[in-house]
Amino acid sequence: MDTLVKGLIAGAAGTSALNLVTYLDMVIRGRGSSSTPQQAVEKLTDLADVDLGEAERAENRKQALGSLMGYGTGAGAALCYALLSARRRPPWPAGVLALTALAMLGSNAPLTALGVTDPREWPASSWVSDAVPHLAYGITAYAAYEMLRA
Template sequence: MHTLVKGLIAGAAGTSALNIASYLDMLIRARGASSIPEQAAGRLADLADVDLGQGEQAGHRKEALGALLGYGTGAGAGVCYALLSSGRRLPWPAGVLALTALAMTGSNAPLALLGTTDPRQWSAADWISDAVPHLAYGVAAYAADRMLSS
């Protein structure tokens, strides 16, 4: 199977796991969804001089664009891992940690650069809330990558 396709599939599996972990956290802690992806989508649209509309229409578009950016980040992390590990089989701890780090960096670095969050200001609970879903991403993406490499 082509390396890019394998990376996209592994990234999709990881993104599904990340979303499931996030929704379980929302269910267990009765918390609302983060508005940061919407804020980032709005900032990107402003920077690109793209009109998302007004009022409720703009809000819906920001919400959709924020979610799509998350899927793109998951796919990108999977592809990066597939390209970097091509021809090698990393042991599970290293592979899972590499995928987790790629996903966390791929999501948090752009958000910080856009000014929608500042990880330096996060509490321990904030870090755990971010790390656990990304770890779920790493586990699922690694498992998919290994299964596709068999």
């Protein structure tokens, strides 16, 4: 199986794990979903001068596009990892940390660049809420990629 296909499958598995952990956190703590993906979509559509339609439809599209950006980030992080590790298998701790870092950077760097968030101002609880699902992504994407590689 091609490296890119394996990376995409690993990214899908990792993104599913990230979403599962995020939704469990929402259930356990009774918290709402993050609005940062929709805010990013709003900033990007403003920058690109794209009209998402009338108010209710625009809000629904922002929500959907925000979720799709998350899937794109998950796919992109695993694709980068697959390309970087195609010739040499890093030990599992390094692979998990690399995938976790790629996913966190892939989601937080654009949000920071757009001015939607600033991780430097996050309290510890926000870092934990961000890091734990991304670690689930890293573990799952690494396991999936290595199983496909075998």
